[in-house]
Amino acid sequence: MNTKSDEILSVRDRSPLSRGTALICGAAVAGALLTGCGNDTGGEAARSGAAEAAEAAATSPTPSADGRLTEDQQQRKALVPKAKTGYEQALGAAVGAVPNSKPVSVELKGPPDSPRWEAEVATGDGTAHTVSVDATDGKAGKAQGKDDDGDDKRELADLLEKATVTPRQAAQTAMGKTKGTVTAVELDDTDGGAPKWSVDVVTTDDWNKTTFDIDATNRKILREHVDHD
Known part of the structure; x- marks a missing residue:
């Protein structure tokens, strides 16, 4: 085998x-x-x-209740409702703290448990002062003078003279496009040197911030930008 x-x-x-x-x-x-x-x-x-x-x-940090808000949106949601005083009242209080002054800017700041408006006003010669205004009762603190040089003062004085649109009118123009809460208004200049107001509006349904650049001579909207962060 x-x-x-x-x-x-x-x-x-x-x-x-x-x-x-x-x-x-x-x-x-x-x-x-x-x-x-x-x-x-x-x-x-x-x-x-x-x-x-x-x-x-x-x-890891615990996510927000709805699980969708960004960190900036959460901060706005926590801060904006705490401000019982609006931007217009805050500017009025700041102007009242500095004789013969005009409003230059105002911005809502935190923390939420002690919200405040940081305002800037200036006299006709461009001398600027900062004033902190309590966002709950509208009381203005002591004005603090800014140490600007001569060129800065002349530039600011020129902007104030050219700006025929008031902060309130600029805010109304912005609110005509986006309903919400005004959290900042600031006088600045365009690339061409013309004055403009930058207005921030926070919408309380999504807590986004929309910034409007508005011509300070004719109220024309020059730019609109939505911050989704």
Whole structure:
């Protein structure tokens, strides 16, 4: 009897499935042997990664209730409703704190538990003063003079003289486009040197901020930008 020939024929007669099954089983056994050897580095790495992820999740800030507001939007949502005094009253209080002055800018600032309006006013010669106004009761603090040089004063005096549109009129123009709460008004100049008012309006449905640049001579809207952050 030719045993070797019989063995060869036996292997040839096996079906492809049988040979494939044998190979798979062999690979599985080899994999099991490799896994059992060494110091289980892969398993430790996986467990370490899972532990780090759990720790990061535990220390991460809790998202807002609706889970959609950005950090800036959350800050506006917390601050704006706390201001019981509007921008116009704040500017009036600041102007009252500096005789013969005109409004230059005003901006609502926090923190929410003590909101305030930071206002700037200037006299006819361009001498500027900053005044902090309590956003809850409208009371103005002591005016602080700004240490501007002669060129800055002349430039500001020129803008104030050319600006025939008031902060209120500029805000009304902005509010005609976007309904919300005015949180800032500032006198500035365009690239061509003409005066403009920049007005920030916060919408209380999504807490976005829209900035309008408005010509300070004719109330024309020069630019509109929505801050979705």
